[in-house]
Amino acid sequence: MPTIHYILRDGSRRSIDADSGKSVMETAIFNNVRGIDAECGGSCACATCHVYVDEAYLSRLTPADEMEAELLEGVAAERRANSRLSCQITLSVELDGLTVTIPERQA
Amino acid sequence: MSMLETLVIAGASHAGLQLAASARELGFDGRIVMIGDEAHLPYQRPPLSKGLLIGGTDPGGIALKSQSFFDDSRIELISGRRVAQLDAAARLATLDDGRKLHGDWFALCTGARARRPVLPGADLQGVLTLRSLDDAMRLDAMARGAVRACVIGGGFIGLEVAAALVSRGLEVTLVESCMRPLERAMTPEVADSVVAAHRARGVRLLLQRKVKALHGRSGALDSVGMVEIEGGERIECDLVVVGIGAIPNAELAVAAGLRTERGVITDRLGRTSAPHVLAAGDCAAFPNPFAPDPTAPVLLESIQIANDMARAAATNLVGRPVPYGAVPWFWSDQHDLKLQMAGLMAPSDARAIRGDPSSGRFSVFGLRQGRIAWVHSVNRPADHVIGRRLIAAGVEAAADALASMDLDLKTLLATAPATTTT
Numbered sequence: 172m173p174t175i176h177y178i179l180r181d182g183s184r185r186s187i188d189a190d191s192g193k194s195v196m197e198t199a200i201f202n203n204v205r206g207i208d209a210e211c212g213g214s215c216a217c218a219t220c221h222v223y224v225d226e227a228y229l230s231r232l233t234p235a236d237e238m239e240a241e242l243l244e245g246v247a248a249e250r251r252a253n254s255r256l257s258c259q260i261t262l263s264v265e266l267d268g269l270t271v272t273i274p275e276r277q278a
Numbered sequence: 279m280s281m282l283e284t285l286v287i288a289g290a291s292h293a294g295l296q297l298a299a300s301a302r303e304l305g306f307d308g309r310i311v312m313i314g315d316e317a318h319l320p321y322q323r324p325p326l327s328k329g330l331l332i333g334g335t336d337p338g339g340i341a342l343k344s345q346s347f348f349d350d351s352r353i354e355l356i357s358g359r360r361v362a363q364l365d366a367a368a369r370l371a372t373l374d375d376g377r378k379l380h381g382d383w384f385a386l387c388t389g390a391r392a393r394r395p396v397l398p399g400a401d402l403q404g405v406l407t408l409r410s411l412d413d414a415m416r417l418d419a420m421a422r423g424a425v426r427a428c429v430i431g432g433g434f435i436g437l438e439v440a441a442a443l444v445s446r447g448l449e450v451t452l453v454e455s456c457m458r459p460l461e462r463a464m465t466p467e468v469a470d471s472v473v474a475a476h477r478a479r480g481v482r483l484l485l486q487r488k489v490k491a492l493h494g495r496s497g498a499l500d501s502v503g504m505v506e507i508e509g510g511e512r513i514e515c516d517l518v519v520v521g522i523g524a525i526p527n528a529e530l531a532v533a534a535g536l537r538t539e540r541g542v543i544t545d546r547l548g549r550t551s552a553p554h555v556l557a558a559g560d561c562a563a564f565p566n567p568f569a570p571d572p573t574a575p576v577l578l579e580s581i582q583i584a585n586d587m588a589r590a591a592a593t594n595l596v597g598r599p600v601p602y603g604a605v606p607w608f609w610s611d612q613h614d615l616k617l618q619m620a621g622l623m624a625p626s627d628a629r630a631i632r633g634d635p636s637s638g639r640f641s642v643f644g645l646r647q648g649r650i651a652w653v654h655s656v657n658r659p660a661d662h663v664i665g666r667r668l669i670a671a672g673v674e675a676a677a678d679a680l681a682s683m684d685l686d687l688k689t690l691l692a693t694a695p696a697t698t699t700t
Contacts, residue, residue: 193339201344203351205303210585212322212340214329216609216618218663238616238659244688245663278604 173267177204180273191264195257195271196220206273213258218242219278220257222271229253231265248274283308285595286371286379288361288530289387290314292323293559293584295342297385300592302351310353311379313371315360318411319345324581326414327435328611331442337415360388364534366552383554383595386531386542387588390524390560390579395430399492404502404517408435409524417519424448424516428505430489432459434610436521437472440481441612443519451482451513453489453505465642467635468617468654475613475638487511492518524579526561539563541577546601548591556594558587568605568669570624570646578622580608605669607662614638618662621652621669630677633658641665643680650675650690660687667691 175198177185189198199207199220208219215238224232232255235243239259243250257271285301287294290312298310314320322340329335348355356373363372364384371379392407394400406417421427421443429440432454444450452459458469476483488508495503505513526541537543537551541563548556548564563577564587583606590602607620615638623644633640641661644652649672653665664687668675673690 197339200342201347203343203347210582211609212324212581214324214609214611216611216616216659217607218659238657241658241660242663244660245667247667 173262173264173269175262175266176268176270178270178272179204180206180275189262191262193262195222195260195262195269197258198262199257204273206277207257208277209258211258215239215242215256215259218246218256221246221248221274221277222255222257223251223274224253224255224260225270225272226253228266228269232260235259246274247276247278283382283595284380285310285383285385286361286381287312287385287387288364288371289385289389289527289559289561290316290320290355290357291387291389291559291584292320292342292581293389293562293588294385294387295320296585296588297387297556297558297592298353299343299347299351300589301595302353304592304596304598306592306595308382310351311356311381312353313356313359313361313373315358316410316412317358319343319348319355319357321411323409326411327408327438328442330414331418331421331439332445337411340411361530364530364555366534366536366555369554381554383556385548385591386536386550386555386557386561387559387584388527388530388561390526392520393523393525395489395492395520395522397489397491399494399502400520402492402494402502403500405492406517406519408439408519408521417517420517421446421448426513426515427451427517427519428453428513428515429519429521430505431521431523432456432483432485433521433523434460434463436519437476437612438610439519439521440476441479444476444479444481445613449482450480451484451505451515452476453484453487453507453513455486455488457486459483459485463623464617464619465623465629465654467631467640467642468656471635471638471640471656472612472615472617475615479613484511484513524560526563526577528561531557531561539575541575543575544587544591546590546603547594547599548587548602549594556591558591559584562587564602566606566622567603568651569622570627576622578606580606582607605666607666609662614657616655616657616659618655618659619652620662620666621650623652623654627651628677630680632661632681632683643675643677645675645677645680648674650680664688664691
Protein backbone atom coordinates (compact mmCIF):
# COMPACT_ATOMS: atom_id res chain seq x y z
CA MET A 172 0.00 0.00 0.00
CA PRO A 173 1.73 3.21 -1.09
CA THR A 174 1.61 6.15 1.27
CA ILE A 175 1.04 9.51 -0.35
CA HIS A 176 1.51 12.90 1.23
CA TYR A 177 -0.52 15.93 0.24
CA ILE A 178 0.74 19.39 1.18
CA LEU A 179 -2.40 21.51 1.51
CA ARG A 180 -2.81 25.21 0.79
CA ASP A 181 -2.37 26.13 4.43
CA GLY A 182 0.94 24.27 4.46
CA SER A 183 -0.35 21.36 6.49
CA ARG A 184 0.23 17.77 5.42
CA ARG A 185 -2.22 14.88 4.92
CA SER A 186 -0.66 11.43 4.68
CA ILE A 187 -2.84 8.68 3.26
CA ASP A 188 -2.34 4.96 2.81
CA ALA A 189 -3.60 4.67 -0.72
CA ASP A 190 -4.68 1.78 -2.90
CA SER A 191 -2.43 0.87 -5.80
CA GLY A 192 -4.24 1.41 -9.08
CA LYS A 193 -6.06 4.51 -7.84
CA SER A 194 -4.99 7.90 -9.10
CA VAL A 195 -3.59 10.66 -6.92
CA MET A 196 -6.80 12.57 -7.70
CA GLU A 197 -9.17 9.72 -6.75
CA THR A 198 -7.27 9.14 -3.54
CA ALA A 199 -7.63 12.82 -2.67
CA ILE A 200 -11.36 12.91 -3.46
CA PHE A 201 -12.07 9.73 -1.53
CA ASN A 202 -10.21 10.99 1.49
CA ASN A 203 -11.64 14.49 1.34
CA VAL A 204 -8.32 16.19 0.69
CA ARG A 205 -9.22 19.79 -0.02
CA GLY A 206 -7.94 21.71 -3.00
CA ILE A 207 -8.21 19.07 -5.71
CA ASP A 208 -11.49 19.78 -7.46
CA ALA A 209 -11.39 17.26 -10.32
CA GLU A 210 -14.65 18.49 -11.74
CA CYS A 211 -14.54 16.19 -14.75
CA GLY A 212 -14.14 13.14 -12.56
CA GLY A 213 -10.76 12.20 -13.96
CA SER A 214 -11.47 12.40 -17.68
CA CYS A 215 -8.50 14.66 -18.33
CA ALA A 216 -10.91 17.37 -19.46
CA CYS A 217 -10.88 20.17 -16.94
CA ALA A 218 -7.43 20.86 -15.44
CA THR A 219 -8.78 21.33 -11.91
CA CYS A 220 -6.73 18.57 -10.27
CA HIS A 221 -3.38 20.27 -10.76
CA VAL A 222 -0.57 19.37 -8.33
CA TYR A 223 3.16 19.97 -8.00
CA VAL A 224 5.04 16.69 -7.73
CA ASP A 225 8.04 16.19 -5.47
CA GLU A 226 11.06 16.50 -7.83
CA ALA A 227 12.58 13.29 -6.52
CA TYR A 228 9.62 11.31 -7.85
CA LEU A 229 9.20 13.05 -11.20
CA SER A 230 11.30 10.55 -13.11
CA ARG A 231 9.30 7.63 -11.71
CA LEU A 232 6.06 8.90 -13.22
CA THR A 233 4.79 8.04 -16.65
CA PRO A 234 5.36 11.28 -18.58
CA ALA A 235 2.37 13.46 -19.33
CA ASP A 236 0.71 12.57 -22.62
CA GLU A 237 -0.20 15.16 -25.23
CA MET A 238 -3.67 15.84 -23.78
CA GLU A 239 -2.38 16.35 -20.27
CA ALA A 240 0.50 18.51 -21.47
CA GLU A 241 -1.93 20.75 -23.31
CA LEU A 242 -4.29 21.01 -20.36
CA LEU A 243 -1.37 21.95 -18.15
CA GLU A 244 -0.89 24.95 -20.45
CA GLY A 245 -4.10 26.33 -19.04
CA VAL A 246 -3.96 25.59 -15.33
CA ALA A 247 -5.08 28.49 -13.16
CA ALA A 248 -2.07 28.51 -10.86
CA GLU A 249 1.51 28.90 -12.03
CA ARG A 250 2.66 26.07 -14.27
CA ARG A 251 6.01 24.66 -13.18
CA ALA A 252 8.30 21.93 -14.47
CA ASN A 253 6.83 19.59 -11.84
CA SER A 254 3.19 20.41 -12.64
CA ARG A 255 0.97 17.40 -13.30
CA LEU A 256 -2.73 16.59 -13.37
CA SER A 257 -3.31 14.27 -10.44
CA CYS A 258 -5.98 12.28 -12.31
CA GLN A 259 -3.24 11.06 -14.61
CA ILE A 260 -0.88 9.74 -11.90
CA THR A 261 -1.72 6.15 -11.03
CA LEU A 262 -0.38 5.00 -7.68
CA SER A 263 1.77 1.93 -7.25
CA VAL A 264 4.23 0.63 -4.66
CA GLU A 265 7.02 2.30 -6.65
CA LEU A 266 5.45 5.64 -5.76
CA ASP A 267 5.35 4.92 -2.02
CA GLY A 268 6.21 8.14 -0.19
CA LEU A 269 5.18 10.45 -3.04
CA THR A 270 4.57 14.03 -1.95
CA VAL A 271 2.37 16.36 -3.99
CA THR A 272 1.70 20.01 -3.25
CA ILE A 273 -1.70 21.51 -3.97
CA PRO A 274 -1.53 24.83 -5.84
CA GLU A 275 -3.16 28.00 -4.60
CA ARG A 276 -6.05 27.75 -7.04
CA GLN A 277 -7.63 25.34 -9.53
CA ALA A 278 -9.96 27.60 -11.48
CA MET B 279 -26.29 31.43 14.36
CA SER B 280 -27.65 31.01 17.79
CA MET B 281 -29.71 27.94 17.02
CA LEU B 282 -28.61 25.07 14.85
CA GLU B 283 -30.63 24.85 11.67
CA THR B 284 -31.54 21.81 9.59
CA LEU B 285 -30.90 21.57 5.86
CA VAL B 286 -32.93 18.96 3.98
CA ILE B 287 -31.65 18.12 0.50
CA ALA B 288 -33.90 16.28 -1.93
CA GLY B 289 -31.55 14.44 -4.28
CA ALA B 290 -28.14 12.90 -3.72
CA SER B 291 -26.23 13.31 -6.95
CA HIS B 292 -23.69 15.92 -8.08
CA ALA B 293 -25.68 19.01 -7.05
CA GLY B 294 -27.05 17.69 -3.77
CA LEU B 295 -23.72 16.38 -2.62
CA GLN B 296 -21.83 19.52 -3.64
CA LEU B 297 -24.37 21.65 -1.81
CA ALA B 298 -23.92 19.58 1.35
CA ALA B 299 -20.13 19.60 1.05
CA SER B 300 -20.01 23.34 0.38
CA ALA B 301 -22.33 24.05 3.30
CA ARG B 302 -19.90 22.30 5.62
CA GLU B 303 -16.86 23.99 4.06
CA LEU B 304 -18.52 27.37 4.60
CA GLY B 305 -19.11 26.56 8.23
CA PHE B 306 -22.79 25.58 8.28
CA ASP B 307 -22.90 23.64 11.51
CA GLY B 308 -26.52 22.48 11.58
CA ARG B 309 -27.98 19.14 10.65
CA ILE B 310 -27.76 18.07 7.00
CA VAL B 311 -30.06 15.34 5.72
CA MET B 312 -29.78 14.24 2.11
CA ILE B 313 -32.39 11.99 0.51
CA GLY B 314 -31.52 10.06 -2.66
CA ASP B 315 -33.73 7.57 -4.48
CA GLU B 316 -30.90 5.29 -5.60
CA ALA B 317 -29.35 2.49 -3.58
CA HIS B 318 -25.76 3.56 -4.29
CA LEU B 319 -23.57 6.11 -2.60
CA PRO B 320 -23.60 9.31 -4.72
CA TYR B 321 -21.55 8.62 -7.82
CA GLN B 322 -20.14 10.31 -10.90
CA ARG B 323 -22.50 10.28 -13.84
CA PRO B 324 -20.14 11.16 -16.72
CA PRO B 325 -18.41 7.74 -16.78
CA LEU B 326 -21.78 6.01 -17.24
CA SER B 327 -21.79 6.81 -20.95
CA LYS B 328 -18.01 6.78 -21.30
CA GLY B 329 -15.48 4.67 -19.39
CA LEU B 330 -17.97 2.39 -17.69
CA LEU B 331 -19.38 1.12 -20.98
CA ILE B 332 -16.01 0.33 -22.49
CA GLY B 333 -14.79 -1.40 -19.37
CA GLY B 334 -12.24 1.27 -18.55
CA THR B 335 -13.99 2.24 -15.33
CA ASP B 336 -14.94 0.00 -12.45
CA PRO B 337 -18.53 0.57 -11.20
CA GLY B 338 -17.21 0.52 -7.63
CA GLY B 339 -14.70 3.23 -8.46
CA ILE B 340 -17.04 6.04 -9.40
CA ALA B 341 -18.33 7.02 -5.96
CA LEU B 342 -18.08 10.77 -5.53
CA LYS B 343 -17.15 10.46 -1.86
CA SER B 344 -16.40 7.66 0.55
CA GLN B 345 -18.68 6.67 3.41
CA SER B 346 -16.17 8.24 5.78
CA PHE B 347 -16.80 11.61 4.13
CA PHE B 348 -20.48 11.41 5.08
CA ASP B 349 -19.60 10.34 8.62
CA ASP B 350 -16.86 12.94 9.11
CA SER B 351 -18.96 15.73 7.58
CA ARG B 352 -22.07 14.71 9.53
CA ILE B 353 -24.16 14.39 6.40
CA GLU B 354 -27.04 11.99 6.96
CA LEU B 355 -27.70 10.12 3.74
CA ILE B 356 -31.07 8.44 3.33
CA SER B 357 -30.75 6.13 0.31
CA GLY B 358 -33.50 4.47 -1.68
CA ARG B 359 -36.04 7.10 -0.71
CA ARG B 360 -37.31 10.30 -2.20
CA VAL B 361 -39.06 13.39 -0.96
CA ALA B 362 -42.68 12.89 -1.96
CA GLN B 363 -44.04 16.21 -0.75
CA LEU B 364 -42.77 19.57 0.38
CA ASP B 365 -44.81 22.01 2.44
CA ALA B 366 -42.66 25.11 2.12
CA ALA B 367 -44.77 27.23 4.47
CA ALA B 368 -44.81 24.61 7.20
CA ARG B 369 -41.15 23.79 6.42
CA LEU B 370 -41.94 20.12 6.27
CA ALA B 371 -40.78 17.43 3.85
CA THR B 372 -42.56 14.10 3.65
CA LEU B 373 -40.66 11.10 2.31
CA ASP B 374 -42.22 8.35 0.21
CA ASP B 375 -42.21 6.07 3.26
CA GLY B 376 -44.26 8.58 5.22
CA ARG B 377 -41.38 9.90 7.29
CA LYS B 378 -41.59 13.62 7.99
CA LEU B 379 -38.57 15.89 8.19
CA HIS B 380 -38.66 19.41 9.51
CA GLY B 381 -36.20 21.74 7.84
CA ASP B 382 -35.13 25.35 8.18
CA TRP B 383 -33.75 25.12 4.66
CA PHE B 384 -34.66 22.89 1.75
CA ALA B 385 -32.69 22.25 -1.40
CA LEU B 386 -34.25 20.66 -4.46
CA CYS B 387 -31.52 18.77 -6.32
CA THR B 388 -33.77 16.20 -7.90
CA GLY B 389 -32.05 16.12 -11.28
CA ALA B 390 -33.66 14.97 -14.48
CA ARG B 391 -34.83 11.73 -16.01
CA ALA B 392 -34.36 10.32 -19.47
CA ARG B 393 -37.11 11.14 -21.92
CA ARG B 394 -38.84 8.00 -23.15
CA PRO B 395 -39.87 7.78 -26.78
CA VAL B 396 -43.54 8.00 -27.70
CA LEU B 397 -43.46 5.28 -30.32
CA PRO B 398 -45.23 2.00 -30.93
CA GLY B 399 -43.09 -0.68 -29.29
CA ALA B 400 -41.29 1.67 -26.92
CA ASP B 401 -42.13 -0.59 -23.99
CA LEU B 402 -40.47 -3.67 -25.48
CA GLN B 403 -37.68 -5.31 -23.51
CA GLY B 404 -34.27 -4.22 -24.65
CA VAL B 405 -35.29 -0.59 -25.23
CA LEU B 406 -33.03 1.25 -22.82
CA THR B 407 -32.30 4.77 -21.69
CA LEU B 408 -29.17 5.85 -19.83
CA ARG B 409 -29.23 8.10 -16.82
CA SER B 410 -28.31 6.11 -13.71
CA LEU B 411 -25.68 3.60 -12.65
CA ASP B 412 -28.35 0.89 -12.74
CA ASP B 413 -29.20 1.92 -16.32
CA ALA B 414 -25.53 1.66 -17.26
CA MET B 415 -25.14 -1.78 -15.67
CA ARG B 416 -28.26 -2.97 -17.49
CA LEU B 417 -26.92 -1.66 -20.79
CA ASP B 418 -23.51 -3.20 -20.12
CA ALA B 419 -25.10 -6.58 -19.38
CA MET B 420 -27.30 -6.50 -22.48
CA ALA B 421 -24.42 -5.40 -24.69
CA ARG B 422 -22.44 -8.48 -23.65
CA GLY B 423 -24.74 -10.82 -25.51
CA ALA B 424 -25.65 -8.47 -28.34
CA VAL B 425 -24.39 -8.30 -31.90
CA ARG B 426 -26.30 -5.29 -33.24
CA ALA B 427 -27.42 -2.14 -31.47
CA CYS B 428 -29.52 0.77 -32.63
CA VAL B 429 -29.11 4.15 -30.97
CA ILE B 430 -31.96 6.62 -31.34
CA GLY B 431 -30.84 10.24 -31.00
CA GLY B 432 -27.62 11.99 -31.96
CA GLY B 433 -27.08 14.00 -28.80
CA PHE B 434 -24.15 13.59 -26.45
CA ILE B 435 -25.51 10.48 -24.73
CA GLY B 436 -26.46 8.76 -27.98
CA LEU B 437 -23.10 9.52 -29.58
CA GLU B 438 -21.07 8.45 -26.55
CA VAL B 439 -23.03 5.21 -26.27
CA ALA B 440 -22.60 4.55 -29.99
CA ALA B 441 -18.85 5.10 -29.67
CA ALA B 442 -18.64 2.81 -26.64
CA LEU B 443 -20.70 0.02 -28.18
CA VAL B 444 -18.87 0.02 -31.51
CA SER B 445 -15.56 -0.14 -29.64
CA ARG B 446 -16.91 -3.27 -27.93
CA GLY B 447 -17.37 -4.85 -31.33
CA LEU B 448 -21.11 -4.36 -31.81
CA GLU B 449 -22.58 -3.27 -35.11
CA VAL B 450 -24.07 0.11 -34.30
CA THR B 451 -26.61 2.18 -36.21
CA LEU B 452 -27.47 5.64 -34.95
CA VAL B 453 -30.65 7.36 -36.12
CA GLU B 454 -30.92 11.14 -35.87
CA SER B 455 -33.78 13.28 -37.14
CA CYS B 456 -31.73 16.44 -37.77
CA MET B 457 -29.28 17.07 -40.59
CA ARG B 458 -26.35 16.81 -38.17
CA PRO B 459 -25.90 15.31 -34.73
CA LEU B 460 -25.55 17.86 -31.92
CA GLU B 461 -27.22 20.38 -34.21
CA ARG B 462 -28.36 22.76 -31.49
CA ALA B 463 -25.32 22.32 -29.26
CA MET B 464 -22.34 22.58 -31.57
CA THR B 465 -21.11 24.41 -34.63
CA PRO B 466 -21.44 22.62 -38.01
CA GLU B 467 -17.64 22.22 -38.21
CA VAL B 468 -17.55 20.34 -34.90
CA ALA B 469 -20.63 18.30 -35.76
CA ASP B 470 -19.07 17.33 -39.10
CA SER B 471 -15.90 16.14 -37.38
CA VAL B 472 -18.07 14.08 -35.02
CA VAL B 473 -19.83 12.53 -38.02
CA ALA B 474 -16.50 11.73 -39.67
CA ALA B 475 -15.10 10.12 -36.51
CA HIS B 476 -18.13 7.91 -36.02
CA ARG B 477 -18.23 6.82 -39.65
CA ALA B 478 -14.48 6.09 -39.63
CA ARG B 479 -15.00 3.76 -36.67
CA GLY B 480 -17.83 1.95 -38.35
CA VAL B 481 -20.90 3.53 -36.76
CA ARG B 482 -23.67 3.65 -39.32
CA LEU B 483 -25.19 7.12 -39.06
CA LEU B 484 -28.66 7.65 -40.48
CA LEU B 485 -29.27 11.39 -40.48
CA GLN B 486 -32.54 13.18 -41.21
CA ARG B 487 -34.41 9.98 -40.50
CA LYS B 488 -37.23 9.47 -38.07
CA VAL B 489 -38.06 6.29 -36.25
CA LYS B 490 -41.60 5.12 -36.90
CA ALA B 491 -41.89 2.09 -34.65
CA LEU B 492 -40.04 -0.56 -32.70
CA HIS B 493 -40.90 -4.20 -33.29
CA GLY B 494 -40.42 -7.41 -31.34
CA ARG B 495 -38.26 -10.18 -32.68
CA SER B 496 -39.62 -13.41 -34.05
CA GLY B 497 -39.69 -16.02 -31.33
CA ALA B 498 -39.46 -13.38 -28.58
CA LEU B 499 -42.11 -10.86 -29.42
CA ASP B 500 -41.77 -8.92 -26.18
CA SER B 501 -38.07 -8.20 -26.88
CA VAL B 502 -37.03 -5.57 -29.38
CA GLY B 503 -35.63 -6.94 -32.61
CA MET B 504 -36.13 -4.27 -35.20
CA VAL B 505 -36.37 -0.51 -35.62
CA GLU B 506 -38.59 0.74 -38.42
CA ILE B 507 -37.67 4.06 -40.00
CA GLU B 508 -40.24 6.32 -41.64
CA GLY B 509 -40.16 5.49 -45.32
CA GLY B 510 -39.84 1.78 -44.66
CA GLU B 511 -36.18 1.11 -43.87
CA ARG B 512 -35.71 -1.54 -41.19
CA ILE B 513 -32.79 -1.98 -38.82
CA GLU B 514 -32.46 -5.33 -37.14
CA CYS B 515 -30.96 -5.11 -33.68
CA ASP B 516 -30.63 -6.87 -30.33
CA LEU B 517 -30.98 -3.73 -28.26
CA VAL B 518 -32.05 -0.12 -28.63
CA VAL B 519 -30.64 2.80 -26.67
CA VAL B 520 -32.72 5.95 -26.69
CA GLY B 521 -30.96 9.27 -26.08
CA ILE B 522 -33.54 11.93 -26.87
CA GLY B 523 -33.02 14.30 -23.98
CA ALA B 524 -33.97 14.64 -20.36
CA ILE B 525 -36.96 15.92 -18.42
CA PRO B 526 -36.23 17.91 -15.26
CA ASN B 527 -37.70 16.36 -12.13
CA ALA B 528 -39.68 19.43 -11.15
CA GLU B 529 -42.89 17.76 -9.98
CA LEU B 530 -42.02 18.18 -6.32
CA ALA B 531 -41.53 21.91 -6.87
CA VAL B 532 -44.72 22.23 -8.93
CA ALA B 533 -46.76 20.51 -6.22
CA ALA B 534 -45.16 22.75 -3.60
CA GLY B 535 -46.36 25.81 -5.54
CA LEU B 536 -42.90 27.01 -6.54
CA ARG B 537 -42.36 28.94 -9.74
CA THR B 538 -41.41 26.52 -12.48
CA GLU B 539 -41.13 26.58 -16.24
CA ARG B 540 -39.06 23.83 -17.77
CA GLY B 541 -37.41 23.26 -14.40
CA VAL B 542 -37.48 25.05 -11.07
CA ILE B 543 -36.82 28.76 -11.55
CA THR B 544 -34.11 30.24 -9.35
CA ASP B 545 -31.94 33.32 -9.23
CA ARG B 546 -28.14 33.18 -9.40
CA LEU B 547 -28.09 32.22 -5.75
CA GLY B 548 -30.22 29.17 -6.35
CA ARG B 549 -33.16 30.74 -4.51
CA THR B 550 -36.58 29.57 -5.67
CA SER B 551 -39.79 31.59 -5.38
CA ALA B 552 -40.31 30.23 -1.85
CA PRO B 553 -38.21 31.54 1.04
CA HIS B 554 -35.67 29.09 2.42
CA VAL B 555 -36.14 26.75 -0.55
CA LEU B 556 -33.10 26.43 -2.83
CA ALA B 557 -32.62 24.46 -6.03
CA ALA B 558 -29.59 23.45 -8.09
CA GLY B 559 -28.54 21.03 -10.80
CA ASP B 560 -30.40 19.49 -13.72
CA CYS B 561 -33.83 20.29 -12.22
CA ALA B 562 -33.20 24.04 -12.02
CA ALA B 563 -33.06 26.97 -14.43
CA PHE B 564 -31.48 30.33 -13.66
CA PRO B 565 -30.32 33.41 -15.57
CA ASN B 566 -26.77 32.60 -16.60
CA PRO B 567 -24.50 35.65 -16.94
CA PHE B 568 -22.77 34.04 -19.94
CA ALA B 569 -25.94 33.25 -21.87
CA PRO B 570 -26.86 35.29 -24.97
CA ASP B 571 -29.77 36.61 -22.90
CA PRO B 572 -28.33 36.90 -19.39
CA THR B 573 -31.73 37.73 -17.88
CA ALA B 574 -33.79 34.71 -18.96
CA PRO B 575 -33.65 31.52 -16.89
CA VAL B 576 -31.86 28.76 -18.77
CA LEU B 577 -31.67 25.10 -17.89
CA LEU B 578 -28.26 23.64 -18.68
CA GLU B 579 -27.61 20.04 -17.81
CA SER B 580 -23.97 19.72 -16.86
CA ILE B 581 -21.71 18.71 -14.01
CA GLN B 582 -20.15 22.15 -13.93
CA ILE B 583 -23.49 23.95 -13.60
CA ALA B 584 -24.61 21.47 -10.93
CA ASN B 585 -21.43 22.01 -8.90
CA ASP B 586 -21.20 25.77 -9.27
CA MET B 587 -24.92 26.36 -8.64
CA ALA B 588 -24.75 24.15 -5.58
CA ARG B 589 -21.79 26.19 -4.31
CA ALA B 590 -23.70 29.42 -4.86
CA ALA B 591 -26.83 28.04 -3.18
CA ALA B 592 -24.82 26.91 -0.15
CA THR B 593 -23.64 30.46 0.50
CA ASN B 594 -27.22 31.42 1.48
CA LEU B 595 -27.02 29.08 4.45
CA VAL B 596 -24.30 31.05 6.16
CA GLY B 597 -25.58 34.50 5.26
CA ARG B 598 -22.68 35.30 2.97
CA PRO B 599 -24.33 35.06 -0.44
CA VAL B 600 -22.06 34.77 -3.49
CA PRO B 601 -24.01 34.33 -6.73
CA TYR B 602 -23.10 32.01 -9.57
CA GLY B 603 -20.51 33.55 -11.86
CA ALA B 604 -18.57 30.74 -13.55
CA VAL B 605 -18.13 30.23 -17.28
CA PRO B 606 -20.24 27.22 -18.29
CA TRP B 607 -18.24 24.31 -19.65
CA PHE B 608 -18.88 20.80 -20.76
CA TRP B 609 -17.06 17.95 -22.44
CA SER B 610 -17.65 14.74 -24.32
CA ASP B 611 -15.37 11.84 -25.22
CA GLN B 612 -16.20 9.91 -28.40
CA HIS B 613 -13.73 7.55 -30.04
CA ASP B 614 -10.48 9.53 -30.12
CA LEU B 615 -12.27 12.88 -30.04
CA LYS B 616 -12.18 15.03 -26.97
CA LEU B 617 -14.86 17.69 -27.38
CA GLN B 618 -14.74 20.58 -24.95
CA MET B 619 -17.15 23.47 -24.84
CA ALA B 620 -16.85 26.67 -22.85
CA GLY B 621 -19.32 29.56 -22.83
CA LEU B 622 -22.75 29.58 -24.44
CA MET B 623 -23.31 29.88 -28.17
CA ALA B 624 -25.87 32.05 -29.97
CA PRO B 625 -26.60 31.63 -33.68
CA SER B 626 -25.83 35.30 -34.33
CA ASP B 627 -22.30 35.21 -32.85
CA ALA B 628 -19.34 35.76 -35.17
CA ARG B 629 -17.01 32.79 -35.49
CA ALA B 630 -13.33 32.15 -35.98
CA ILE B 631 -11.89 28.73 -36.72
CA ARG B 632 -8.49 28.03 -35.25
CA GLY B 633 -6.68 25.06 -36.74
CA ASP B 634 -7.70 22.85 -39.64
CA PRO B 635 -11.00 20.99 -39.11
CA SER B 636 -9.90 18.23 -41.50
CA SER B 637 -6.96 17.51 -39.20
CA GLY B 638 -9.29 16.55 -36.35
CA ARG B 639 -7.66 19.17 -34.12
CA PHE B 640 -9.27 22.59 -34.12
CA SER B 641 -11.36 25.06 -32.17
CA VAL B 642 -14.20 27.36 -33.12
CA PHE B 643 -14.27 30.63 -31.20
CA GLY B 644 -17.45 32.64 -30.90
CA LEU B 645 -17.41 36.43 -30.63
CA ARG B 646 -20.26 38.50 -29.23
CA GLN B 647 -19.95 42.28 -29.39
CA GLY B 648 -16.27 41.82 -30.10
CA ARG B 649 -15.61 39.72 -27.00
CA ILE B 650 -14.78 36.03 -26.83
CA ALA B 651 -18.08 34.43 -25.75
CA TRP B 652 -17.50 30.74 -26.31
CA VAL B 653 -15.11 28.17 -27.70
CA HIS B 654 -15.77 24.65 -28.94
CA SER B 655 -12.63 22.53 -29.16
CA VAL B 656 -11.88 19.24 -30.82
CA ASN B 657 -8.71 17.68 -29.40
CA ARG B 658 -7.33 21.08 -28.44
CA PRO B 659 -7.59 21.09 -24.64
CA ALA B 660 -5.27 24.06 -24.24
CA ASP B 661 -7.65 26.22 -26.30
CA HIS B 662 -10.43 25.10 -23.98
CA VAL B 663 -8.80 25.87 -20.65
CA ILE B 664 -7.31 29.14 -21.83
CA GLY B 665 -10.58 29.93 -23.59
CA ARG B 666 -12.47 29.58 -20.31
CA ARG B 667 -10.28 32.23 -18.78
CA LEU B 668 -10.59 34.50 -21.82
CA ILE B 669 -14.39 34.23 -21.68
CA ALA B 670 -14.45 34.88 -17.94
CA ALA B 671 -12.37 37.99 -18.43
CA GLY B 672 -14.49 39.23 -21.34
CA VAL B 673 -11.41 39.60 -23.53
CA GLU B 674 -11.87 41.43 -26.82
CA ALA B 675 -10.40 39.85 -29.92
CA ALA B 676 -10.66 40.05 -33.69
CA ALA B 677 -11.84 36.99 -35.59
CA ASP B 678 -8.94 36.96 -38.04
CA ALA B 679 -6.41 37.25 -35.22
CA LEU B 680 -7.97 34.31 -33.37
CA ALA B 681 -7.93 32.24 -36.55
CA SER B 682 -4.22 32.77 -36.99
CA MET B 683 -1.95 30.19 -35.40
CA ASP B 684 0.67 32.93 -35.10
CA LEU B 685 -1.31 34.22 -32.14
CA ASP B 686 -0.46 32.62 -28.81
CA LEU B 687 -3.76 32.67 -26.90
CA LYS B 688 -1.95 33.16 -23.63
CA THR B 689 -0.79 36.57 -24.74
CA LEU B 690 -4.49 37.59 -24.83
CA LEU B 691 -4.77 36.60 -21.19
CA ALA B 692 -2.09 39.08 -20.34
CA THR B 693 -4.27 41.87 -21.76
CA ALA B 694 -7.23 40.84 -19.60
CA PRO B 695 -8.16 42.32 -16.27
CA ALA B 696 -7.73 40.03 -13.28
CA THR B 697 -10.06 37.05 -13.69
CA THR B 698 -12.53 35.77 -11.18
CA THR B 699 -13.69 32.46 -12.51
CA THR B 700 -14.56 30.80 -9.24
